[in-house]
Each structure stands twice: as structure tokens, then as C-alpha cells.
Amino acid sequence: MIFFLYIVLVFLVLRFSVTLFNFVSNPKMGNYGRSFTDKVMIIIKVRQSEQEAEKLIASIKSQDYKNYEILIQSSDGPDVAENAKGAYFLFLEANTLIEKGFINSLIYRTSVFKLALLNIIPTPRTSGFIANCIYPLSDFVLLNLFPIRLVRLINHPAFAMANGACLFFDADIYRRYEWNHTFIDPGLAALEMLKSVKQEKLNADLLLGNKLIYQEEKELDIALLSRRLMLNFSNQPIIALGYLALVIAGPIVMAINLAPVFLLLPYGLIFLSRMMIAYLSVQPPFPNILYHPLQMISLTYLLLHSCWNRCITVLKSKK
Structure with missing residues (x-):
């Protein structure tokens, strides 16, 4: 005993x-106050219908970033990004919401650290007794077990952790390695994808969403x-x-x-x-x-x- x-x-x-x-080390996403004009393809993952993404689309349209295109993709459907044009691919789950400055900050962070993949963990929005008993657990376990800054600092697959709700890719690298064929759904295979990025000796980063991206859980799954x-x-x-x-x-x-x-x-x-x-x-x-x-x-x-x-x-x- x-x-x-x-x-x-x-x-x-x-x-x-x-x-x-x-x-x-405070691994939180910051609003860096920079502006860019590169085209961003936003691929929204829905489970059943486009109506799931109505709030997310509204939050995208209220962004200060204008050069983007939105594609709706079923979670179990083929990757629609294969022939998409753009400098960056942003994969989002339908139950996320983004705030102003988010896309500009993604591009700034990706360009400064020359990242192939930037993974953001959305901040959970909880309301109600059951939600408060369950949804904070993901952050509790992660932040208790894994030093998040090491994802970027140590370029080895052993130091990999990911969240499938928000994935931001350099589009040229994404196409070059044909990840659309390797990982049919980047959201579900986020951890394997981040490990693959590290195996190719490419740079990746993982950050907490802070007040720039939120996730609302509507159903208890x-x-x-x-x-x-x-x-x-x-x-x-x-x-x-x-x-x-x-x-x-x-x-x-x-x-x-x-x-x-x-x-x-x-x-x-x-x-x-x-x-x-x-x-x-x-x-x-x-x-x-x-x-x-x-x-x-x-x-x-x-x-x-x-x-x-x-x-x-x-x-x-x-x-």
C-alpha cells in the first residue's frame, strides 16, 4: 500500500x-494584428446536413479576412480539397465558431514558423450541469499529461498530439504529399496526420484556441x-x-x-x-x-x- x-x-x-x-509556456493562439491576402479554402465538416454549419458560416462572414472560399464536406465523404485552389486549407468542424483576426493569425503563425500544419484546440463553450461535468475533461487530461509546446520544439513523431476540430495546412505541402489520399478525413485522423508531418521532417504546431475559436457541443455523444x-x-x-x-x-x-x-x-x-x-x-x-x-x-x-x-x-x- x-x-x-x-x-x-x-x-x-x-x-x-x-x-x-x-x-x-502559455501555448495559446494570439491575435497578432497582421493582415494577409492569400486565398484560404475553408472546408467545413458536417455529419448530416449543411444546416449544422450555419453559425460557423456566419462567424466566417463576419471575419476581417475576405479572400476565402467555403466548401462543405460530409464527415464520411471524399476529400473535396484535392482540386481546390488556394494557398492554405482550413479544415473546421461544423460546431466551431471563429472570431475576428483568427484567419490572419493562422497565416501569420504558419508563415513565421514555416509550418506545414497548424492545429488549434478550440475553447469549449459549456452550459448546463452535464456539460460542465464532461466537456472540460479533454483539456484537463491533455494539459495534465502533455507539454504542448514540445509539438513544435521537438520534431519527432513521439511528441505528437492533435485535435481534429481545426487544422490549417500549407496547401502546396498538402498537395505535394497527397494527404487527401492518405487521410480521407483529416479531422478523424488528426493525430496520425500530425505524426506523418513530423515523419517527413516538416514543421507542425499545436495551440490552444484562446478566445479566437470556440466549440459548442450540441449533442451528448x-x-x-x-x-x-x-x-x-x-x-x-x-x-x-x-x-x-x-x-x-x-x-x-x-x-x-x-x-x-x-x-x-x-x-x-x-x-x-x-x-x-x-x-x-x-x-x-x-x-x-x-x-x-x-x-x-x-x-x-x-x-x-x-x-x-x-x-x-x-x-x-x-x-
């Missing part, structure tokens, strides 16, 4: 260190949310279950076995981590702290749901 508690504490310190690194969370664990159930044992069961075992005075350090690290993550993800800090126990229950359910489904799939494939 003592050995397990030591492991929990060490893992907690490591997670806090990663969160602190993210907090200090447990399967989709579970798959997104599993990406943080390389889709490996064993890693996800180990994470749950250390992050969920660990603090509970500590509370049962340790005197209150010894709980100040671990619980203090959890509190500070939640404060820093709330700042990075542009979320109100104290409500997120109050929701923390319920979010951990939701995290347990989502990861167990995904692990169970994956095990069932493996067993069926062996029959």
Missing part, C-alpha cells in the same frame, strides 16, 4: 510539472467523447486504466489511509493544477474546482466505456 501511495504521489508531481510547464479522451493514451486501454488507477483511485486511497496533514501536498497540487488548466482553457476556475469530483466520475465512466468497447471489438475480431 505504501509503495502504491508513493507511485500516486510521484505521478501527481509529474502531472503538476507538466501543467506548470504548459502554464508558464458518449462514444465520440470516449474516443477523443482515448487519443491521450494512444488508444491503449491498459494505459488508460493505469491512469484511472493513479488519478482517481490514488487520491481516494490517500484520503482513507493518510492523516489530514499529509493530504495538504497532494490535494494542494490538484487544486493548483485545476486553477492553471482553467486559465489555459479560458474557463472559470472555481466552478471547475467545484465540479472536479463529478468530472472525475465522468472521466472514469467515459474511459471504462471506451476500454470495454475496444475489448469487445478485439474479442469479436478473433472469432
Whole structure:
């Protein structure tokens, strides 16, 4: 038991260190105040109909950027960007909204760092009890486990993490490597695509959306949310279950076995981590702290749901 508690504490310190690194390095998208005129092809991913993208299209039209063309593409349809003209390709999910300055800032960041791919994680817009228990989990797990700045600083596939909601490509590079044939849906294959970019020794970057791009979840899709969370664990159930044992069961075992005075350090690290993550993800800090126990229950359910489904799939494939 003592050995397990030591492991929990060490893992907690490591997670806090990663969160602190993210907090200090502040990997958020900035509004750089520059203007460009290059043509941008905006490919919007919809699941069923174009009506899903009405709010997004309205936010695009209110942009200060005018040289763009919008293409609507079904999530399970072929890539319509193959013959599209333009200097850049911007893939967006239909439930995202962008603010003024966003496209100019994408081009500026891409040109300054000579990026083949710039991946932006939208800021979640949550409203309601259930939403606040579930949607902040993606940022919590990511910012607790992965130092985001290393995506750009270390050009190796091992340092890759991605989000499929917003992908911005240099169009010439996208066509040259024929990624439209390799990855039918860049949104669903975002992590594999970013790894491919690094394998080709090209530059990529991952940033938090800050106040420039938001994502609204209209429907509670447990399967989709579970798959997104599993990406943080390389889709490996064993890693996800180990994470749950250390992050969920660990603090509970500590509370049962340790005197209150010894709980100040671990619980203090959890509190500070939640404060820093709330700042990075542009979320109100104290409500997120109050929701923390319920979010951990939701995290347990989502990861167990995904692990169970994956095990069932493996067993069926062996029959």
C-alpha cells in the first residue's frame, strides 16, 4: 500500500510539472494584428446536413479576412480539397465558431514558423450541469499529461498530439504529399496526420484556441467523447486504466489511509493544477474546482466505456 501511495504521489508531481510547464509556456493562439491576402479554402465538416454549419458560416462572414472560399464536406465523404485552389486549407468542424483576426493569425503563425500544419484546440463553450461535468475533461487530461509546446520544439513523431476540430495546412505541402489520399478525413485522423508531418521532417504546431475559436457541443455523444479522451493514451486501454488507477483511485486511497496533514501536498497540487488548466482553457476556475469530483466520475465512466468497447471489438475480431 505504501509503495502504491508513493507511485500516486510521484505521478501527481509529474502531472503538476507538466501543467506548470504548459502554464508558464502559455501555448495559446494570439491575435497578432497582421493582415494577409492569400486565398484560404475553408472546408467545413458536417455529419448530416449543411444546416449544422450555419453559425460557423456566419462567424466566417463576419471575419476581417475576405479572400476565402467555403466548401462543405460530409464527415464520411471524399476529400473535396484535392482540386481546390488556394494557398492554405482550413479544415473546421461544423460546431466551431471563429472570431475576428483568427484567419490572419493562422497565416501569420504558419508563415513565421514555416509550418506545414497548424492545429488549434478550440475553447469549449459549456452550459448546463452535464456539460460542465464532461466537456472540460479533454483539456484537463491533455494539459495534465502533455507539454504542448514540445509539438513544435521537438520534431519527432513521439511528441505528437492533435485535435481534429481545426487544422490549417500549407496547401502546396498538402498537395505535394497527397494527404487527401492518405487521410480521407483529416479531422478523424488528426493525430496520425500530425505524426506523418513530423515523419517527413516538416514543421507542425499545436495551440490552444484562446478566445479566437470556440466549440459548442450540441449533442451528448458518449462514444465520440470516449474516443477523443482515448487519443491521450494512444488508444491503449491498459494505459488508460493505469491512469484511472493513479488519478482517481490514488487520491481516494490517500484520503482513507493518510492523516489530514499529509493530504495538504497532494490535494494542494490538484487544486493548483485545476486553477492553471482553467486559465489555459479560458474557463472559470472555481466552478471547475467545484465540479472536479463529478468530472472525475465522468472521466472514469467515459474511459471504462471506451476500454470495454475496444475489448469487445478485439474479442469479436478473433472469432
